[in-house]
Every structure is written in C-alpha cells, then in structure tokens.
Amino acid sequence: MRFISKTPYHNRPIVRVDEETPLIPALINHPMGHPARFYTANFLDLANDFSKNTQEISFKGLYGGDFNKLKLNAENAEIKKGKVTDLDLDIFYWHLISQFWAIEGGVNYFNQPAVHPYWQPGIGIDGLMPYFIDTNIRTYFYAGSVKFDVELSRDTQITNNFFIRAGIESIFATKTVPLAPIASGMNEMQYTVRPYYRVMPGFNVFAQYQYTKDYG
Numbered sequence: 001m002r003f004i005s006k007t008p009y010h011n012r013p014i015v016r017v018d019e020e021t022p023l024i025p026a027l028i029n030h031p032m033g034h035p036a037r038f039y040t041a042n043f044l045d046l047a048n049d050f051s052k053n054t055q056e057i058s059f060k061g062l063y064g065g066d067f068n069k070l071k072l073n074a075e076n077a078e079i080k081k082g083k084v085t086d087l088d089l090d091i092f093y094w095h096l097i098s099q100f101w102a103i104e105g106g107v108n109y110f111n112q113p114a115v116h117p118y119w120q121p122g123i124g125i126d127g128l129m130p131y132f133i134d135t136n137i138r139t140y141f142y143a144g145s146v147k148f149d150v151e152l153s154r155d156t157q158i159t160n161n162f163f164i165r166a167g168i169e170s171i172f173a174t175k176t177v178p179l180a181p182i183a184s185g186m187n188e189m190q191y192t193v194r195p196y197y198r199v200m201p202g203f204n205v206f207a208q209y210q211y212t213k214d215y216g
Helices: 025-029
Strands: 003-005 015-017 039-049 054-064 068-080 083-096 101-112 118-129 133-142 145-157 162-173 185-200 203-206 209-214
Touching: 083 118, 101 133
Parallel strands: none
Antiparallel strands: 003 015, 039 054, 054 068, 068 083, 083 101, 101 118, 118 133, 133 145, 145 162, 162 185, 185 203, 185 209
C-alpha cells in the first residue's frame, strides 16, 4: 500500500509510506524488543603472578532468556604452585527486575580454604549504580553465620581501547565459624587497579595490582 501521510507537526515534512508491514505479535508482548529466545554469555579471566608461581581464574556464565537465567560464578579461583588454594562457585537463579538491576539466589559450593568443602545458600543483587559503578552484593548463610560479600568497581575509558578499572571488595560476617574461613566482623578488604587494553570486542589484555588485607 502506498500513500502520502501528513504528520501532526507543522514543521515536519510530509512522509511517504511505501509499505505497511504488520507488527510481529511477539514484539508487542515482549518488552525487550525482540522475540524471547535462549541466550548464553561467558566471561573468563586468566591471570598469572610469575614471581609467586600463582594463577588466578575467574569465570561467569549466564544461560537463559532475557529475564530468567542460570548464573555460574567463580571468582578469583587460585592455584599456587600447582595446588588449589582458593575456590568457590555460585550456582544461582538470576532474575532481571529493571533495566540495570537483577536479583539472584541459589547455592554456593565452597572448596578452599576450608577444613572440608561445604555448601551454603546465598542471595544477592547485581547491577549498575549511578556513575557506572558495577555493584555485586551477595549474602551467604552457613553454620549460624551470615556472611556479606560486597564488590564495587568502575571502568574508566582513557582512549578508544584503553581502560582502567578500580575496584574494592569487602567481606564481613556476623559469627565466627572455626571449620570455615569465617570470622566475626570484618574478614577481608581487597583493593584492585587494573589497566587493560581492548584488543577486539570480547578480548582484553591487562595488568593488575591487588592489595588484600585480612582481618579475621
């Protein structure tokens, strides 16, 4: 169908409509602007400290639709001289509640450092605060102790492909658990500065300075 249509504005030109195409119903019912489907996203960080022969691996995977996903998250898994010294894994249900925020909950498998591996329930909120501050707050419960893990970071763009990330992480708990690395009060503060260069979309190279202060 072809016709000439006037707009409701006096200062706008006449618009020629060459074709009318029916809207796809899925685009109307689905607020994300596309038909619902299954998506996957994987993020992998590999780091090596040559002076201490220590490797760090971080992995985050998201699998599912726009609003509901399975989240797998292992942060700063550490291998020192061929031995695993730090490892835990979140297996969470992730649910989008707004454009910038999601809530999550599930179980955490804690392997090291601990007297023996254990499972603990956890909930959290993940999103972006004003001024582009990436925020991840998680809470875990084990043996009568509630542990809070708060992470804040911000990436500042210096040039087209060069960025600097500044981050801070705090871990504190309500009760000491002798069989697990949990102490009452502040447990750990970690400060990170990471300059990185974006070689291509999805692939970065970085150097990192990290300072950790243990309290428990």
